[in-house]
Amino acid sequence: xxxxxxxxxxxxxxxxxxxxxxxxxxxxxxxxxxxxxxxxxxxxxxxxxxxxxxxxxxxxxxxxxxxxxxxxxxxxxxxxxxxxxxxxxxxxxxxxxxxxxxxxxxxxxxxxxxxxxxxxxxxxxxxxxxxxxxxxxxxxxxxxxxxxxxxxxxxxxxxxxxxxxxxxxxxxxxxxxxxxxxxxxxxxxxxxxxxxxxxxxxxxxxxxxxxxxxxxxxxxxxxxxxxxxxxxxxxxxxxxxxxxxxxxxxxxxxxxxxxxxxxxxxxxxxxxxxxxxxxxxxxxxxxxxxxxxxxxxxxxxxxxxxxxxxxxxxxxxxxxxxxxxxxxxxxxxxxxxxxxxxxxxxxxxxxxxxxxxxxxxxxxxxxxxxxxxxxxxxxxxxxxxxxxxxxxxxxxxxxxxxxxxxxxxxxxxxxxxxxxxxxxxxxxxxxxxxxxxxxxxxxxxxxxxxxxxxxxxxxxxxxxxxxxxxxxxxxxxxxxxxxxxxxxxxxxxxxxxxxxxx
Amino acid sequence: xxxxxxxxxxxxxxxxxxxxxxxxxxxxxxxxxxxxxxxxxxxxxxxxxxxxxxxxxxxxxxxxxxxxxxxxxxxxxxxxxxxxxxxxxxxxxxxxxxxxxxxxxxxxxxxxxxxxxxxxxxxxxxxxxxxxxxxxxxxxxxxxxxxxxxxxxxxxxxxxxxxxxxxxxxxxxxxxxxxxxxxxxxxxxxxxxxxxxxxxxxxxxxxxxxxxxxxxxxxxxxxxxxxxxxxxxxxxxxxxxxxxxxxxxxxxxxxxxxxxxxxxxxxxxxxxxxxxxxxxxxxxxxxxxxxxxxxxxxxxxxxxxxxxxxxxxxxxxxxxxxxxxxxxxxxxxxxxxxxxxxxxxxxxxxxxxxxxxxx
Ligand SMILES: Nc1ncnc2c1ncn2[C@@H]1O[C@H](COP(=O)(O)OP(=O)(O)OP(=O)(O)O)[C@@H](O)[C@H]1O
Ligand SMILES: [Mg+2]
Numbered sequence: 012x013x014x015x016x017x018x019x020x021x022x023x024x025x026x027x028x029x030x031x032x033x034x035x036x037x038x039x040x041x042x043x044x045x046x047x048x049x050x051x052x053x054x055x056x057x058x059x060x061x062x063x064x065x066x067x068x069x070x071x072x073x074x075x076x077x078x079x080x081x082x083x084x085x086x087x088x089x090x091x092x093x094x095x096x097x098x099x100x101x102x103x104x105x106x107x108x109x110x111x112x113x114x115x116x117x118x119x120x121x122x123x124x125x126x127x128x129x130x131x132x133x134x135x136x137x138x139x140x141x142x143x144x145x146x147x148x149x150x151x152x153x154x155x156x157x158x159x160x161x162x163x164x165x166x167x168x169x170x171x172x173x174x175x176x177x178x179x180x181x182x183x184x185x186x187x188x189x190x191x192x193x194x195x196x197x198x199x200x201x202x203x204x205x206x207x208x209x210x211x212x213x214x215x216x217x218x219x220x221x222x223x224x225x226x227x228x229x230x231x232x233x234x235x236x237x238x239x240x241x242x243x244x245x246x247x248x249x250x251x252x253x254x255x256x257x258x259x260x261x262x263x264x265x266x267x268x269x270x271x272x273x274x275x276x277x278x279x280x281x282x283x284x285x286x287x288x289x290x291x292x293x294x295x296x297x298x299x300x301x302x303x304x305x306x307x308x309x310x311x312x313x314x315x316x317x318x319x320x321x322x323x324x325x326x327x328x329x330x331x332x333x334x335x336x337x338x339x340x341x342x343x344x345x346x347x348x349x350x351x352x353x354x355x356x357x358x359x360x361x362x363x364x365x366x367x368x369x370x371x372x373x374x375x376x377x378x379x380x381x382x383x384x385x386x387x388x389x390x391x392x393x394x395x396x397x398x399x400x401x402x403x404x405x406x407x408x409x410x411x412x413x414x415x416x417x418x419x420x421x422x423x424x425x426x427x428x429x430x431x432x433x434x435x436x437x438x439x440x441x442x443x444x445x446x447x448x449x450x451x452x453x454x455x456x457x458x459x460x461x462x463x464x465x466x467x468x469x470x471x472x473x474x475x476x477x478x479x480x481x482x483x484x485x486x487x488x489x490x491x492x493x494x495x496x497x498x499x500x501x502x503x504x505x506x507x508x509x510x511x512x513x
Numbered sequence: 514x515x516x517x518x519x520x521x522x523x524x525x526x527x528x529x530x531x532x533x534x535x536x537x538x539x540x541x542x543x544x545x546x547x548x549x550x551x552x553x554x555x556x557x558x559x560x561x562x563x564x565x566x567x568x569x570x571x572x573x574x575x576x577x578x579x580x581x582x583x584x585x586x587x588x589x590x591x592x593x594x595x596x597x598x599x600x601x602x603x604x605x606x607x608x609x610x611x612x613x614x615x616x617x618x619x620x621x622x623x624x625x626x627x628x629x630x631x632x633x634x635x636x637x638x639x640x641x642x643x644x645x646x647x648x649x650x651x652x653x654x655x656x657x658x659x660x661x662x663x664x665x666x667x668x669x670x671x672x673x674x675x676x677x678x679x680x681x682x683x684x685x686x687x688x689x690x691x692x693x694x695x696x697x698x699x700x701x702x703x704x705x706x707x708x709x710x711x712x713x714x715x716x717x718x719x720x721x722x723x724x725x726x727x728x729x730x731x732x733x734x735x736x737x738x739x740x741x742x743x744x745x746x747x748x749x750x751x752x753x754x755x756x757x758x759x760x761x762x763x764x765x766x767x768x769x770x771x772x773x774x775x776x777x778x779x780x781x782x783x784x785x786x787x788x789x790x791x792x793x794x795x796x797x798x799x800x801x802x803x804x805x806x807x808x809x810x811x812x813x814x815x816x817x818x819x820x821x822x823x824x825x826x827x828x829x830x831x832x833x834x835x836x837x838x839x840x841x842x843x844x845x846x847x848x849x850x851x852x853x854x855x856x857x858x859x860x861x862x863x864x865x866x867x868x869x870x871x872x
Contacts, residue, residue, distance in 0.1 A: 377743050379725070
């Protein structure tokens, strides 16, 4: 356990206003040497903003920061880095098409006679990664490794640039499965035993307990409390985060579903695309939730992309509502009542510089075409309805989407698709980066939509979640559909199918 | 945080604020160094003076700026507007004068005040030629997936050649007086070109604000992938933008050739692509695409025009004009940088706060 006087950084009375939003109200926070400090709270609670204040990305309005015993002003991210505060943001900011070694040492390549000494560079990079107990071929492009390795490479680069005293990780595990998260944890433990203070943001309560020494809870921009992890019961933590207890979490029950073999809403026969996904059969009935399970990179995303016409299939056929799909495109699929909530919300989900309202009506408007433009009044009506329904934290529907917190952006995309009133909903990691309370709400929403007759495909890296919501679980492995489970099935069975072999 | 933003703050944050400030600065400069600049007079029942010149002379540039705004908003750029102007002008001139084929044309045929083709048809041919050029650009960008700069560079280079082919390589002077109406005519004391600009601006405004096209254009410019995922045909949106830009340039070509009474394939509409892009940039639309304001671009075009005329008025020689323009560009770019905005906003906010404190 660390000594309470070993404070590296202390923030006192921090206030931060954005137009229309007070993101931080009088927040205190302190980080000790060698501890892992979890920062938790609902979407929009102000976690990322607190981080940005600490790293000089945003100026705070009031308050003071003490670093290493002296009061300082952090002027810019560059400055923060120089004094030993390193950050890994949620979106990995490295280049996936160049090698791991280049990514790690970009700008500081070892040189010999003015030229880059590749041999020394690769050796150095290998050593850096081995320091973190990861043994990989550093000459391979970063993109060829799993997200976990990429995430670790991002951490390694942060460590390389400066030898930090404070390391900040903003939702590093949100898109990782349990095994991969463990890789990150190993790295974290190793660093903190070397005296680095780590701030860890996550929405996974389990991980908070697994790794952190202390927990700070924020709610609506205010500090709720800081606790020693060991002495804080889960129930209390959750109720501190969301302001009430999470009773509905357990009440949730999926509706009984009886397959009506006569009428499939969507039927894929031998559908596939070379290099993306091997031909597969899939049926989706009204009122049914089909879970897609599989490891990262097993081809789950590719399945829904081919179904939605993002990537045209080159094999097999797709029948929606008794009609054979001839032209595969998102527009065509929307016209057939299909909706896809994509996995990568930043790249293929939100349109950052448009307002929440415009983002929500985008897909409806696509269906209506160029000349049936929804009136402003109608747009506000739709937007406000979904802002209320999904509890999107924002002062108004005229806020730019890029100013929303990560989880709230995710909700806006969900709203966009719910607004089209689809008959089939394909959800690719819809709960990524979403807080516990809302996660339960979204799961409930999916179950309710199915009860009302919608067919849903549900992808998630959390097996628990897939099992809770789905009537049927399809397992993918290495871009191939390997099996399908209906009815009662144990987590073990699915895991085995996912891993294959043994 | 208060929600009742003062009207001034609202205006300051609107997109036309900075272009208007730029225009104002130039006017102030004129007020000091060229006092005659603002003089308006009435001659033959028409208003005349430098200000009228700005809008009459500036009409083609305003039109180009309107079209260019749409293209830039999708994240592209159209370098061919100058060439399209030349093609449109050539089309008009050649339909008036019989320069087709190899028939021997004597001087007195050429200088007659008659037209081979009805005026309505000429206008249509002008517009059709320009629109076809725009369609071509749009096709290259949206279907052939060529980068906008490269795709439109093709027509920028080839366009003037095409215009020369149309006019058989001659500089064609136009003697047909009804054709001069677009560039030199007046209605109710104001130049005809002003009405044309207003009509096109109205049409563009209807397109972008009363249909979903404006939303789609911005969406494509901000994040094309998300837009595609939402079921919007990013290709058709781009095709439309380039076609519209071609259409606007064609009208600009019509006015310009009418104004100078000739179609010179090599020189008409020279540098309009640069001035057009600059107008849009002054209007605050990012070259990366996204949010745009037609009105701001129009003001941007007027800024450039006023600047040019001011430079002439104070006696800067034509060959130094480019250098002066470069200075303007530099100032604009500096003013629009994030850093400058932060400083300026901070100044305003501090003022606002001290005002609040006093109240
Ligand atoms: N640039 C900005 N302009 C306006 N509001 C902003 C801006 N950045 C953040 N906010 C607002 O500040 C609040 C806190 O946001 P923040 O990103 O810190 O939340 P968070 O706790 O990280 O949430 P999440 O778990 O969803 O990532 C939100 O209501 C958000 O809308
Ligand atoms: Mg966040």
